[in-house]
Amino acid sequence: MKIGIITDIHSNVVALRAVMERLNACGCDKILCCGDILGIGPCPEEAVSILRNMPNFVAVGGNHEDYLVEGLSGEVPFSHHMDQNEMDQHKWEHARLSQDSIAFINGLPKRLDFDIEGFHIALLHYCMNEEGHYIRFKKNPSPEDLKEMFSDVDADIILYGHDHARTICKADKFYINVGSLGCPIPDGNIARAGILTLENGRAEVEPLDIPYDVESVLDMIDRLDYPAGDVVKKYFYGV
Numbered sequence: 001m002k003i004g005i006i007t008d009i010h011s012n013v014v015a016l017r018a019v020m021e022r023l024n025a026c027g028c029d030k031i032l033c034c035g036d037i038l039g040i041g042p043c044p045e046e047a048v049s050i051l052r053n054m055p056n057f058v059a060v061g062g063n064h065e066d067y068l069v070e071g072l073s074g075e076v077p078f079s080h081h082m083d084q085n086e087m088d089q090h091k092w093e094h095a096r097l098s099q100d101s102i103a104f105i106n107g108l109p110k111r112l113d114f115d116i117e118g119f120h121i122a123l124l125h126y127c128m129n130e131e132g133h134y135i136r137f138k139k140n141p142s143p144e145d146l147k148e149m150f151s152d153v154d155a156d157i158i159l160y161g162h163d164h165a166r167t168i169c170k171a172d173k174f175y176i177n178v179g180s181l182g183c184p185i186p187d188g189n190i191a192r193a194g195i196l197t198l199e200n201g202r203a204e205v206e207p208l209d210i211p212y213d214v215e216s217v218l219d220m221i222d223r224l225d226y227p228a229g230d231v232v233k234k235y236f237y238g239v
Contacts, residue, residue, distance in 0.1 A: 001029050001030070001116060001117055001197070001198045001199065002026060002027055002028045002029055002195055002196070002197050003028060003029065003030050003031070003032055003116070003196040003197075003198070004023035004026075004028035004030070004031040004032070004193065004194075004195055004196075005031075005032055005034070005159055005176060005178045005193060005194040005195070005196055005205070006019060006031065006032070006033050006034070006178065006181050006193050006194075007033060007034035007035060007036065007062075007125075007159075007160070007161030007162075007177065007178060007179075007180065007181065008034070008035070008036040008161045008162070008164055008179075008180035008181055008182060008183060009033070009036065009037045009041075009047055009051075009181045009182045010036055010037075010038070010039050010040040010041045010064070010180065010181075010182035010183055010236070011037070011039060011040060011041030011042060011043050011044040011047050011093065011182065012040075012041040012042075012043070012181065012182030012183070012191075012217055013041070013046040013047045013050065014043075014212055014214070014216055014217050015181055015182050015184070015191035015210075015212050015214075015217070016047055016050060016051075016181060016182065016191075017050070017212075018210050018211075018212035019181055019191050019193045019208070019210055020050070020054075022193070022208060022210050023195070026195055028195060029056065030056045030057075030058065031054065031057045031058070032058050032059070032123055032159060033051065033057070033058070033059035033060070034059075034060060034062070034123060034124065034159055034160050034161035034162075034177075035059065035060050035061050035062025035063075035064075035065060035108075035124075035161055035162070036062035036063065036064045036065070036125065036161060036162065037051060037059065037062075037064070037065065037105070038064040038065055038068065038093060038105065039064030039067070039090065039093065040064075040089075040182070040183060040232050040236050041182055041217065041221075042217065042220040042221050042224050042226065043220070044093045044096055044097055044101075045096050045097050045098055045101055047182075048097065048101040048104060049098070049100075049101060051104075052100065052101065052104040058112065058123070059108055060108055060109055060110055060111055060112055060123050060124055060125055061105065061109065061110055061125065062125035062126075062161065062162060063125065063134060063162070064090075065108055067090050067094075068090075068094050068097070068102065068105050068106075069105065069106055072087055072090055072091065085227055085228040085231065086228055086231075088227035088228065089226060089227040089228040089229075089232070091227075092226045092227050093226075110125070110128065110132050111123065111124040111128070112124075113155065116198055117198035117199065117201075118198075118201060119156045119157050119198055119203055120154070120155045120156045120157070121156065121158075121159065122150075122153050122154075122155035122157070122158045122159070123159045124153070124159070124160055125160060125161055125162050126160055126161065126162035126163075127149040127150050127152075127153070127160075136148065136149045139163065139165070140165065140167075141167060141169075143169055143171040146167075146169055146171060146173075146175045147171060147172055147173075150175070153173075156173060156174060156203070157173065157174045157176065157196070157203060158173055158174070158175050158176065159176050159177075159196075160175070160176070160177050161177055161178075161180070162177075163177070164179060164180035164183050164185075165177070165179055165180075166178060166179035166192060166207060168194075168205055168207065174203055174205075176194065178192055178193055178194035178205075178207060178208070179192035179207075180192060181193055183236040183237070184214055184236075184237060184238070185235070185236055185237060185238040186238060187209070188214065188238060189211050189212060189213070189214040189215075190209045190210065190211060190212075191209075191210045191211075192208065192209060192210075193207075193208040193210065194206060194207050194208055195208065214237065217237070218237060218239065221233060
C-alpha cells in the first residue's frame, strides 16, 4: 500500500495542488494529513475545500485548527501568546471559511490510531499532554529526543508535523515528519510531502520535494493585503 503523507499546508493552495498532482500520479491509496491545514497562507477556503472533498483522505487537527475550534480572545492578554497582528490574521482567515469548511475543521480529531498492513500507525500534529496541548518542542530532534517526545505513544509508526522541518528516523519506532507542505522556507519554492509504502512487513518512506509557483502565492498575499502579510512573507516564505 502507498500512503501519501502531508502536513502543515497552511492555506497554500498552489503548493497543495502541486503535491496532490504528484501523489495522485504515484498511485497513492490514501492521503494522511498531520494537521495545520489553516493559517499563514492566503487561501484557507480553497485549501479546506480541496481536502474535504477528497476521497480516501484522513486528517487530524493542529494548533491552527485549534484557533478556530477554541476561538480567539480579542482582549489582552491575547489567546495563545499572539500579538494583535497575528490575532487579526487568524480572524481574517476564519471569516473566509464556508460553513461546510468550518464544520469539517470542527470535526477533526487531535489524534488517530489505526492498523494498516500489520503496522500500528499514530497520526497526530505533535506530542501532546493529557489536555491535548503541544509540549516538549525540540528543534532538529535526535533519536533520543524523539523517544522522549513520543514516549506515551504506543505505535510502530508515528506521523507528525508542526515544526515544518523534515525528520525521518527509524529508532525504537519509525518517526516521520515529511516537512511543511505550505511554508517553503528555507527552500524558496518547494512543497514537501512523502510517500509511505507498507508491503510484506516492511515500511519505507520516500520524501518528496515538489517545486511550485511560489511567486503566485506571494502575489496573492500582496493583492489581498491581509493582516501580518509582510511578517508571513518574511518568516515563512523567506522574502
